[in-house]
Amino acid sequence: MTLSLDSKCLHLEEDTEDSCNRDLKNYGAVSFPIYQTATYAHPGPGESTGFDYSRLQNPTREQVEKLVAQLEKGIDCIALSSGMAAITILFEIFEPGNHIIVDSDLYGGSIRLFDHVSKKNGLKITRANFSKDDIEVLITPETKALYIETPTNPMMNVSDIKKLSEISKRHSILLIVDNTFLSPYFQNPLELGADIVVHSGTKFLCGHNDTLAGFVVTNRTDIQEKLRFLIKTTGAGLAPFDSWLLLRGIKTLALRMEKSAESALKIAKWLKAQKSVVNVIYPGLEDHPGYKILKEQARGFGAMVTFEVNDKEKALSVLKKVNLIQYAESLGGVDTLITYPETQTHADVPLELRRKNGIKESTLRVSVGIENADDLIADLQQALED
Numbered sequence: 001m002t003l004s005l006d007s008k009c010l011h012l013e014e015d016t017e018d019s020c021n022r023d024l025k026n027y028g029a030v031s032f033p034i035y036q037t038a039t040y041a042h043p044g045p046g047e048s049t050g051f052d053y054s055r056l057q058n059p060t061r062e063q064v065e066k067l068v069a070q071l072e073k074g075i076d077c078i079a080l081s082s083g084m085a086a087i088t089i090l091f092e093i094f095e096p097g098n099h100i101i102v103d104s105d106l107y108g109g110s111i112r113l114f115d116h117v118s119k120k121n122g123l124k125i126t127r128a129n130f131s132k133d134d135i136e137v138l139i140t141p142e143t144k145a146l147y148i149e150t151p152t153n154p155m156m157n158v159s160d161i162k163k164l165s166e167i168s169k170r171h172s173i174l175l176i177v178d179n180t181f182l183s184p185y186f187q188n189p190l191e192l193g194a195d196i197v198v199h200s201g202t203k204f205l206c207g208h209n210d211t212l213a214g215f216v217v218t219n220r221t222d223i224q225e226k227l228r229f230l231i232k233t234t235g236a237g238l239a240p241f242d243s244w245l246l247l248r249g250i251k252t253l254a255l256r257m258e259k260s261a262e263s264a265l266k267i268a269k270w271l272k273a274q275k276s277v278v279n280v281i282y283p284g285l286e287d288h289p290g291y292k293i294l295k296e297q298a299r300g301f302g303a304m305v306t307f308e309v310n311d312k313e314k315a316l317s318v319l320k321k322v323n324l325i326q327y328a329e330s331l332g333g334v335d336t337l338i339t340y341p342e343t344q345t346h347a348d349v350p351l352e353l354r355r356k357n358g359i360k361e362s363t364l365r366v367s368v369g370i371e372n373a374d375d376l377i378a379d380l381q382q383a384l385e386d
């Protein structure tokens with residue numbers, strides 16, 4: 001049957017076609033089983049159960065891949081062992097000499113991958129601010145793809161996916177969107193014209209800060225074929241137990257995203273009124289330059305709030321003083337985390353680029369979880385006090 005978005009976090013539409021079918025599948029287990037097997041017996045020569053070897057496919061991994069493909073409205077999805085594994089494998093579709101234009105503000109690990117691995121492999125990488133610059137003039141005959149995050153990590157720049165997809169289609173190049181920050185619950189880049197979506201499944205999709213995972217989703221059969229070849233060939237697929245943890249985590253995606261985004265807005269508004277806070281960057285605030293575009297292309301503004309305090313000393317003191325909020329790398333989980341991009345997520349980004357992107361020694365990033373918003377505010381209040 002046709003399902004709404006929140007129901008799609010738990011069930012595959014194909015599993016609800018005929019309840020008898022579903023009851024027979026997996027002995028009627030309500031929790032999808034972990035198929036902890038490396039290989040599969042064949043009934044006879046040329047006969048197969050549909051599974052041969054778990055590097056190619058495993059039933060538990062297949063289930064989570066189908067679920068994420070359904071949520072992102074793609075025709076296929078591959079599940080990898082981390083977000084970085086997903087981006088690394090995806091970039092194997094390119095050839096030496098290919099040119100990729102990437103957003104200048106991205107997750108630090110992605111910048112590190114492009115600068116140190118992609119370039120070594122012969123790719124030419126150009127950086128641009130996709131929320132401001134004219135991208136079309138940067139396209140050359142060698143250009144094969146545009147690569148963005150929106151909102152970006154950690155500066156929350158918003159770019160117009162539909163407009164970029166018009167450019168990419170005009171030049172027959174790919175538009176790749178890292179949709180980690182909003183998750184498919186709030187934004188579906190494929191629907192807006194993107195060709196490929198990547199995810200750090202570690203974040204909102206898993207939702208519990210307990211597993212690493214990555215996804216690549218597409219709606220193009222030519223890309224699908226390449227991705228299936230790559231997961232089979234490289235062996236970076238998500239393990240059965242981790243696939244199961246993702247299946248369990250995604251069930252509550254709708255509830256978690258709603259609650260966290262509601263609290264994030266409340267916290268962003270509160271931070272704006274604090275005298276030791278000099279800048280609050282949350283795209284759900286109406287004065288954010290990306291507010292209008294995001295309102296158009298997404299169903300919510302997300303749970304990430306970046307803010308700047310008076311100086312470095314204040315930032316360090318907040319990190320030391322938080323009690324309920326944990327000072328830790330990562331985001332997207334039920335537990336609220338505060339991160340210091342300067343020495344954590346973006347430490348490997350060259351200093352000059354970090355400053356150019358607007359990351360300062362006084363910049364902090366909060367991933368709002370599902371604790372009570374007033375408790376989180378009380379914790380921030382005591383942490384910001386002199």
Ligand SMILES: *Cc1c(COP(=O)(O)O)cnc(C)c1O
Binds near residue numbers: 082110
């Ligand atoms: C964390 C993150 C990644 C990398 O994912 P891992 O699962 O940590 O490997 C990629 N993109 C964004 C936007 C991220 O936040």
